[in-house]
Amino acid sequence: MKYTGRILGSLGLFLLHSVYIFYYYFRDKSVEPLDLYSYPFLILFGYWAGKQFDKVRFYSEKDELTGIYNRRFVMNTYEKITSIAERTNSKLYVLVIDCDNFKAINDTYGHHKGDMVLTKISETLIGSTRKSDIVARWGGDEFLIIGLCTEEAGLQTILQRLEEQLKNLSNQINIPISASIGSAIYPKHSKDLFELIKIADDKMYNSKATKSTLKITNLQSKKC
Secondary structure, three states: OOOHHHHHHHHHHHHHHHHHHHHHHHHHOOOOHHHHHOHHHHHHHHHHHHHHHHHHHHHHHEOOOOOOEOHHHHHHHHHHHHHHHHHOOOEEEEEEEEEOOHHHHHHHHOHHHHHHHHHHHHHHHHHOOOOOOEEEEEEOOEEEEEEEEOOOHHHHHHHHHHHHHHHHHHHHHOOOOOEEEEEEEEOOOOOOHHHHHHHHHHHHHHHHHHHHHHHHHHHHHHHO
């Protein structure tokens, strides 16, 4: 959480009260002791008011459970990111990541563990991407990553790294975790955010369906 509100609130009231004191000092050639003693209280009030502002701003941009960006932040920032991509002659990739069988995790381990899994996945995604990339919880057990890349080959490296890190996470917390990932590229597939997400979403569900088909095929092979 940023300290912008707290800094501005405390500093603003300090400066405002200082102007008030100087005005009356130059006018009356004296200052009431109470005016000087009120400095700490005004600064504390400014800090408190600024903290409320920081909280409101934080939760308007961040997901309350995981602490990563939320849907609103992505929609508000998308235009800025695309302008950077065009200015630097880069491609913009959109990844949709869905936790496989998340309902089964909730049913087996409980909702508390399910929340922990979502938080750990968020941390893993943050750790597997660059600081300039946007990692957001799009809803439920679905996550979104938006970042810049110079060539599409680099996207495959990113996908492989994400899959490896999620496998490592599964081993660390001893809960079977896998994810299906779909991708779309700006401006190749579309320039519209929701269209890009839909394309990536469709690819993600195709990946999920392929995994299910492979599981069924493997089970049938074992029976034979």
